Amino acid sequence: MSESTTNVQTIEIRELVEWLSTFGTTNERGVTRLLYSTEWIKAQQALKQKMHEAGMATYFDGVGNLYGRIEGSIQGDTVILTGSHIDTVKQGGKYDGAYGILASFLAVRRLVEKYGPPIKTIEVVSLCEEEGSRFPLTFWGSKNITGEFSITSIDNISDNEGIPFKKAMNDAGYPIDAYSPKKRNDIEHFVEIHIEQGSILEKNLKDIGLVTHIVGQKRYTITLTGESNHAGTTPMDERKDAMVCAAKAISQLTSIAISLAPGLRITAGQLIAKPNVPNVVAGEVSFTLDIRYHDKKVLDSYCEKVIEVLECISNESDIQLSVEKWTDIDPVTLDQSLHELMKKKIESKGFSHMQMVSGAGHDAQVFGRHYPTTLIFIPSCNGISHSPLEFTEDEYLEKGVKVMMDTLYHLAYKGGIA
Amino acid sequence: MSESTTNVQTIEIRELVEWLSTFGTTNERGVTRLLYSTEWIKAQQALKQKMHEAGMATYFDGVGNLYGRIEGSIQGDTVILTGSHIDTVKQGGKYDGAYGILASFLAVRRLVEKYGPPIKTIEVVSLCEEEGSRFPLTFWGSKNITGEFSITSIDNISDNEGIPFKKAMNDAGYPIDAYSPKKRNDIEHFVEIHIEQGSILEKNLKDIGLVTHIVGQKRYTITLTGESNHAGTTPMDERKDAMVCAAKAISQLTSIAISLAPGLRITAGQLIAKPNVPNVVAGEVSFTLDIRYHDKKVLDSYCEKVIEVLECISNESDIQLSVEKWTDIDPVTLDQSLHELMKKKIESKGFSHMQMVSGAGHDAQVFGRHYPTTLIFIPSCNGISHSPLEFTEDEYLEKGVKVMMDTLYHLAYKGGIA
Numbered sequence: 001m002s003e004s005t006t007n008v009q010t011i012e013i014r015e016l017v018e019w020l021s022t023f024g025t026t027n028e029r030g031v032t033r034l035l036y037s038t039e040w041i042k043a044q045q046a047l048k049q050k051m052h053e054a055g056m057a058t059y060f061d062g063v064g065n066l067y068g069r070i071e072g073s074i075q076g077d078t079v080i081l082t083g084s085h086i087d088t089v090k091q092g093g094k095y096d097g098a099y100g101i102l103a104s105f106l107a108v109r110r111l112v113e114k115y116g117p118p119i120k121t122i123e124v125v126s127l128c129e130e131e132g133s134r135f136p137l138t139f140w141g142s143k144n145i146t147g148e149f150s151i152t153s154i155d156n157i158s159d160n161e162g163i164p165f166k167k168a169m170n171d172a173g174y175p176i177d178a179y180s181p182k183k184r185n186d187i188e189h190f191v192e193i194h195i196e197q198g199s200i201l202e203k204n205l206k207d208i209g210l211v212t213h214i215v216g217q218k219r220y221t222i223t224l225t226g227e228s229n230h231a232g233t234t235p236m237d238e239r240k241d242a243m244v245c246a247a248k249a250i251s252q253l254t255s256i257a258i259s260l261a262p263g264l265r266i267t268a269g270q271l272i273a274k275p276n277v278p279n280v281v282a283g284e285v286s287f288t289l290d291i292r293y294h295d296k297k298v299l300d301s302y303c304e305k306v307i308e309v310l311e312c313i314s315n316e317s318d319i320q321l322s323v324e325k326w327t328d329i330d331p332v333t334l335d336q337s338l339h340e341l342m343k344k345k346i347e348s349k350g351f352s353h354m355q356m357v358s359g360a361g362h363d364a365q366v367f368g369r370h371y372p373t374t375l376i377f378i379p380s381c382n383g384i385s386h387s388p389l390e391f392t393e394d395e396y397l398e399k400g401v402k403v404m405m406d407t408l409y410h411l412a413y414k415g416g417i418a
Numbered sequence: 419m420s421e422s423t424t425n426v427q428t429i430e431i432r433e434l435v436e437w438l439s440t441f442g443t444t445n446e447r448g449v450t451r452l453l454y455s456t457e458w459i460k461a462q463q464a465l466k467q468k469m470h471e472a473g474m475a476t477y478f479d480g481v482g483n484l485y486g487r488i489e490g491s492i493q494g495d496t497v498i499l500t501g502s503h504i505d506t507v508k509q510g511g512k513y514d515g516a517y518g519i520l521a522s523f524l525a526v527r528r529l530v531e532k533y534g535p536p537i538k539t540i541e542v543v544s545l546c547e548e549e550g551s552r553f554p555l556t557f558w559g560s561k562n563i564t565g566e567f568s569i570t571s572i573d574n575i576s577d578n579e580g581i582p583f584k585k586a587m588n589d590a591g592y593p594i595d596a597y598s599p600k601k602r603n604d605i606e607h608f609v610e611i612h613i614e615q616g617s618i619l620e621k622n623l624k625d626i627g628l629v630t631h632i633v634g635q636k637r638y639t640i641t642l643t644g645e646s647n648h649a650g651t652t653p654m655d656e657r658k659d660a661m662v663c664a665a666k667a668i669s670q671l672t673s674i675a676i677s678l679a680p681g682l683r684i685t686a687g688q689l690i691a692k693p694n695v696p697n698v699v700a701g702e703v704s705f706t707l708d709i710r711y712h713d714k715k716v717l718d719s720y721c722e723k724v725i726e727v728l729e730c731i732s733n734e735s736d737i738q739l740s741v742e743k744w745t746d747i748d749p750v751t752l753d754q755s756l757h758e759l760m761k762k763k764i765e766s767k768g769f770s771h772m773q774m775v776s777g778a779g780h781d782a783q784v785f786g787r788h789y790p791t792t793l794i795f796i797p798s799c800n801g802i803s804h805s806p807l808e809f810t811e812d813e814y815l816e817k818g819v820k821v822m823m824d825t826l827y828h829l830a831y832k833g834g835i836a
Binding site (some may be wrong): 051062196197198199200203215217219229230231232233235236237241243244246247248249250254257258263264265267268269270271272273275276277278279280281282288289290323326358359360361383385386 | 461474545614615616617618621635637639647648649650651652653655656659661662664665667668672675676681682683684685686687688689690691693694695696697698699700706708710731761776777779803804809
């Protein structure tokens with residue numbers, strides 16, 4: 001491929017990313033595109049037009065996932081599905097989700113331009129929701145395709161302004177009366193590309209991450225109830241100091257996690273103390289624990305240890321313990337049958353690669369429970385995501401598209417035109 | 419003393435406590451009497467009337483401290499000053515400060531009724547402010563008597579509603595133009611009685627606490643600045659987790675304090691994390707440390723250790739450390755020359771007693787830096803204070819008055835009528 005061609009293609013994916021980011025641009029140069037909002041509707045409609053122009057047959061499903069379909073020439077009944085999510089967090093960036101849709105779209109458009117129709121049907125999907133930024137519900141798009149949601153899943157769910165999920169969906173043009181989710185049984189493989197949202201690729205100077213697992217996640221809120229008391233008049237041995245108890249717990253649980261398994265990640269990101277006054281012993285402290293690992297056995301065994309340590313520390317200080325688990329997602333093993341082939345193709349292009357675990361959740365983890373699924377990462381500058389500062393250089397954007405072309409070619413064309 | 423007399427006297431101090439609490443009673447059965455507020459003005463005027471009725475000469479000084487004076491028959495120039503503070507915290511109780519004024523008042527009234535005028539002049543004082551609940555400034559009353567404040571001390575100080583200190587003072591009837599603070603040099607001894615605000619007397623089943631020291635206090639705000647990062651994608655060894663750093667510090671500093679000296683009290687009462695979100699590594703955590711002890715050397719040496727530990731922990735985690743010291747009050751040793759005498763008198767009445775250290779601040783600590791000062795405690799039910807739930811039983815209220823009578827008798831009458 002000549003220098004000039006590379007430049008033209010680089011501009012193509014960059015232009016698409018900038019174009020899509022105009023739907024929901026905020027004053028602070030971020031992007032806010034919440035499920036069923038005006039910006040979201042406009043972005044889906046604009047993408048539909050782009051797909052149409054690229055010769056794809058377009059349609060929406062009952063919840064607003066948008067598809068651009070290229071019919072397979074031989075095995076048309078099974079579908080190679082590829083894409084990512086169109087929604088963003090509030091004040092997010094231009095890449096998270098959006099890049100994945102555009103890279104899939106561009107890869108398919110180029111393949112069709114170069115090789116004509118595939119053997120197997122390809123659908124590019126713009127998934128309606130992954131983040132859960134408007135409503136307290138994640139993976140609305142992918143979990144409807146896999147049949148994991150039903151009408152009761154959105155009963156009594158409203159956004160921060162009190163708008164019910166069902167009303168927002170109805171108003172966006174997806175009639176709630178017609179909602180009848182059903183698992184799609186025609187999907188042979190799901191392929192997603194995403195920015196890493198971390199800095200492992202950047203630090204290892206790699207172009208492409210081949211994701212082997214998506215971590216399981218457990219999230220807890222731990223509430224320690226002691227006794228509020230005067231900081232000056234309460235002897236140390238008569239205190240029921242919830243802050244000291246929380247501090248011991250966070251400190252010990254972190255040390256245990258580090259020594260238990262490399263890659264096990266735990267985060268106490270939120271802590272709320274009451275009354276939270278300098279000269280009063282804290283009577284109550286609540287903190288969260290976010291725990292992630294790709295091996296269910298290790299994850300479960302660490303979580304058992306968490307309860308053990310919390311019970312021990314709270315008993316010592318005569319403090320009441322309450323543990324609420326509000327997230328419990330098992331790790332997902334992705335399809336690695338293509339990795340050896342992909343590595344060779346990637347190397348033949350002069351790109352570098354590494355296998356890695358995804359610490360963040362992705363639509364691929366939902367699909368991965370139902371269909372063979374491939375997930376590919378490109379680097380994120382400084383590992384930043386969910387921020388207007390999200391950035392990936394043109395070079396990597398284009399390398400990602402090329403690897404997507406190879407992957408989709410293998411899945412949908414192989415044995416055909418190759 | 420007959421049973422019936424005891425009952426009458428018991429009712430007297432209880433009635434006074436209930437009466438004074440009507441100035442500033444809140445809906446929640448608490449008392450809010452902030453410096454220079456309408457409730458505060460009414461309470462001082464009502465107390466003035468009570469003093470007048472008891473035969474005292476009354477006057478206010480330039481900042482609103484109220485005095486009831488009984489002229490000494492022989493050594494009239496020096497003054498035995500006794501009292502406490504009239505202001506409360508927001509939604510405080512009936513006893514903190516108020517009981518001290520009323521016990522001093524009642525003790526002096528009874529002494530005069532029984533023995534006539536003292537040899538030395540006695541003044542009962544209702545100090546205008548101790549808590550610092552309206553303006554960010556404590557001990558306004560006592561520090562004006564001891565000459566520690568000047569007009570510049572209240573420059574640019576306003577309450578939460580933006581009312582300047584000087585305006586509030588002026589409007590309450592204490593003209594700012596006439597303000598000319600000067601240390602009183604006629605005070606021979608200051609005597610204060612106060613509720614304990616802790617539960618040491620209650621737990622030790624003692625009626626009276628003879629306070630030997632008031633602790634020194636140092637307060638710090640410690641800010642740890644790390645890096646906000648994704649909880650899933652940031653490896654543990656690449657984190658700059660301000661929460662874990664704070665947890666280690668609070669945990670270690672508490673252990674060190676406990677092992678360094680019995681009675682050393684440290685409290686991390688307030689903690690604020692940013693962004694304080696479950697799935698984001700905390701980029702910044704600020705927490706306060708309140709440190710109290712009665713021995714300056716030990717207090718200072720612990721504070722040096724605090725800095726050492728904080729530097730060590732923050733360096734280990736590559737986290738930026740900022741330490742702001744915003745309170746630095748030396749411990750005060752009170753006059754103990756009366757204690758042996760008082761113990762005998764207390765025992766002869768069948769009351770129990772113990773020497774103790776005050777972990778809370780009191781006006782006595784301001785006076786104690788300038789004049790011989792005596793501070794006496796009575797029990798607080800469950801150690802509760804700064805709350806509508808503040809309570810002390812009639813029995814102890816009355817015992818306190820009796821011990822005040824003995825103490826003031828010794829200081830102002832001894833060698834006279836005895």
